[in-house]
Amino acid sequence: MNACSWQDEIARYFDGEHPDAARVEAHLAECPACRAELAGLRQVRALLPPAPSAISDAQFPLFMEGIREKLDAPRAYRWRTVWPALSFAAAALVVAVSAFLILGGGPQPALANEVESVSTELSGATVNVYENDDGVTTVWINVTKDTIP
Amino acid sequence: MSISLRWAVGYDRAPVKLQTADSAPDWRIADDVFLVARARDGEMAAFEELVRRYRNDVYAISFHLLRHREEAWDCAQEAFIKAYRSLGSFRGDAGFKTWLLRIGANHAKDMIKKRRVPTVAFDDGLENDPPAGAQAPDAAIENKELGQAIEEAIAALPEIHRTAFVLREYQGLSYQEIAEVMGCNLGTVMSRLHHARRKLQTALLNRGVVEGDVP
Numbered sequence: 562m563n564a565c566s567w568q569d570e571i572a573r574y575f576d577g578e579h580p581d582a583a584r585v586e587a588h589l590a591e592c593p594a595c596r597a598e599l600a601g602l603r604q605v606r607a608l609l610p611p612a613p614s615a616i617s618d619a620q621f622p623l624f625m626e627g628i629r630e631k632l633d634a635p636r637a638y639r640w641r642t643v644w645p646a647l648s649f650a651a652a653a654l655v656v657a658v659s660a661f662l663i664l665g666g667g668p669q670p671a672l673a674n675e676v677e678s679v680s681t682e683l684s685g686a687t688v689n690v691y692e693n694d695d696g697v698t699t700v701w702i703n704v705t706k707d708t709i710p
Numbered sequence: 711m712s713i714s715l716r717w718a719v720g721y722d723r724a725p726v727k728l729q730t731a732d733s734a735p736d737w738r739i740a741d742d743v744f745l746v747a748r749a750r751d752g753e754m755a756a757f758e759e760l761v762r763r764y765r766n767d768v769y770a771i772s773f774h775l776l777r778h779r780e781e782a783w784d785c786a787q788e789a790f791i792k793a794y795r796s797l798g799s800f801r802g803d804a805g806f807k808t809w810l811l812r813i814g815a816n817h818a819k820d821m822i823k824k825r826r827v828p829t830v831a832f833d834d835g836l837e838n839d840p841p842a843g844a845q846a847p848d849a850a851i852e853n854k855e856l857g858q859a860i861e862e863a864i865a866a867l868p869e870i871h872r873t874a875f876v877l878r879e880y881q882g883l884s885y886q887e888i889a890e891v892m893g894c895n896l897g898t899v900m901s902r903l904h905h906a907r908r909k910l911q912t913a914l915l916n917r918g919v920v921e922g923d924v925p
Contacts, residue, residue, distance in 0.1 A: 572904060576878065578885050605910050610857040612880050613773040613782070615766040625761055627787050629754075632794060 565594045575602045742806040750797040761790050764807055767881060768814040774876040775818040777865050785821055789814035804890045811881065812891045815873055822869070863913035867906050874902035875910075 567588055573579040574586075589595050616624050689701040737745065737759035748756035768789050773782035792813050793800075800809055864872060870892070877883045877891060888899045 569900060569904070572900065572907075573885075576885070576903075601911055602907060605907060605914065606879065608856065608860055608914065609879060610861055612766075612770055614779070616769050616783075616786070621762060621765065624765060624783070624787065625758055628761065628790050628794075631787065631791050 565592055565598075567592065567595050568598060571595050571598045572602065575599060743802060746797060746800060746802070746806060749794065757794055760793075760806070764810055765790075767807060768810060770880055771811055771814050771873075771876060772818050774864070774880065775815065775869065775873060776821060781821060782818075785818050786814065789817050792817065805887070808883070808887045808890045811877070811883075812893070815891060819869065859917050860910070860914070863910050863917075866913065867909055871902050871906035871909065874899055875906035878903055 567585070570579060570585055570588070574582055579585055589599065687703040689703070737756055740748075740756070740759070742760065742763075745756045745760050749760060765786060769782055769786040772785035772789070773779065776782050776785060789810065793810055796813070800806065864875070867875065873892060874888055877888045883891065885896050885899050889896050892899065892902075894902075
């Protein structure tokens with residue numbers, strides 16, 4: 562390990578990032594540890610394999626076509642971006658329906674009338690009261706032909 | 711025959727002659743700022759030129775992070791798609807290449823996180839073609855083994871160290887540009903490079919590839 566305090570300076574010099582290369586070079590002339598440090602950095606760089614295979618000019622049309630296809634395809638909606646809008650729409654719908662019901666909008670459902678008693682002055686007439694499941698009450702009066710005035 | 715020229719104006723760079731009355735625009739001579747502006751306006755040919763220019767940079771960083779050719783191809787495509795959809799947010803304070811590499815690196819990291827099964831890169835031989843010119847068989851094998859040893863050492867680096875190292879050594883980015891791509895400060899860039907190089911030196915020493923003391 563390079564015990565010299567110039568270690569970071571050497572790395573910056575090696576990468577061409579040091580603002581005072583001449584000062585570093587003067588130090589290198591006097592410091593074997595830093596010279597070894599620099600040599601080690603150069604050794605690694607020299608041994609690096611070449612860059613991975615590039616996308617050649619021949620492959621480029623295929624590469625670009627893939628990009629175009631994905632840009633042209635309808636985007637799959639991501640819940641993370643759509644959910645807030647859906648949540649708002651659902652909440653708005655609930656509020657609207659609630660307001661409609663509370664404020665009494667629209668025709669009220671028919672309320673069934675309970676028949677408590679039935680009477681008639683027609684002699685011989687009979688009265689039947691029917692009530693179905695919908696709450697509709699039917700009063701059925703049976704009279705004979707003679708009863709009708 | 712008279713030819714009228716249409717000039718690109720309105721940018722902080724010298725106007726660029728792009729088109730004559732009788733020809734299609736030559737996007738190859740337009741600079742990135744102009745191409746981005748045109749692409750933002752929906753000019754796909756301008757965006758295609760940007761893809762042409764930087765496809766290998768994006769592919770390279772994708773490959774070095776993913777260590778898989780097909781995934782790197784997909785990653786590079788997705789990076790350009792994300793870039794196209796985000797052109798409105800590109801402010802131009804950083805270079806377009808730097809901005810693009812950041813998108814590519816971030817997408818590669820996302821792909822790594824989504825992997826259910828660790829991917830092991832295989833050597834199909836296509837990326838280690840021997841250089842033109844005859845090489846003695848032993849030397850060719852030795853070089854191939856050496857290259858493989860270094861690639862394995864690079865692949866074994868932690869992701870943040872590997873990213874900094876690849877951006878410096880293969881993309882030739884400055885410390886400042888690396889900081890912009892990785893979203894960190896200069897000191898962190900230098901630290902990550904230092905750690906990457908130390909690990910590589912140690913790995914190469916342990917394999918007997920290089921001689922010297924352990925750093």
